[in-house]
């Protein structure tokens with residue numbers, strides 16, 4: 039039996055998937071059910087509006103939206119859903135993702151998008167887990183273990199410094 043997705047990962051094009059996959063991998067690691075699909079504000083505006091409007095009633099609790107270039111997708115989805123939207127600026131060949139970053143981060147007051155770093159889909163996945171973990175003790179425990187793992191790796195790497 040597959041569980042109902044609680045995180046929706048959307049992206050402007052399938053070409054964004056190599057970047058966005060990092061968010062999916064984190065959610066898989068935390069056993070958080072997600073769905074991933076292409077939803078473009080520019081190329082399929084009506085579908086994008088439907089996706090955003092139906093997201094909460096379909097059971098989604100967080101949306102991760104990635105896009106490159108003139109990245110209007112995260113902000114437009116945030117405009118039509120009350121769910122938290124995490125924006126991932128996807129770097130393209132030109133401008134190194136600065137265009138996408140600025141398109142996503144400079145939202146007008148009233149319509150928030152939690153923007154992660156350029157190409158920062160891993161942190162988008164972790165942020166989604168933290169949002170869900172605020173009201174879910176199991177996920178919160180998993181996140182605490184994950185953080186402890188980061189500490190142990192950092193300490194281990196520090197120990198190895200003297201051995202070089």
Ligand SMILES: Nc1c(C(=O)O)ncn1[C@@H]1O[C@H](COP(=O)(O)O)[C@@H](O)[C@H]1O
Pocket residue numbers: 049050051052053054077078079080081104105106107108109110111112128130
């Ligand atoms: N920024 C957007 C939107 C949108 O914001 O609605 N739709 C597609 N795109 C972006 O166009 C780039 C090139 O897409 P193609 O590789 O399909 O030409 C992708 O990074 C996509 O996210």
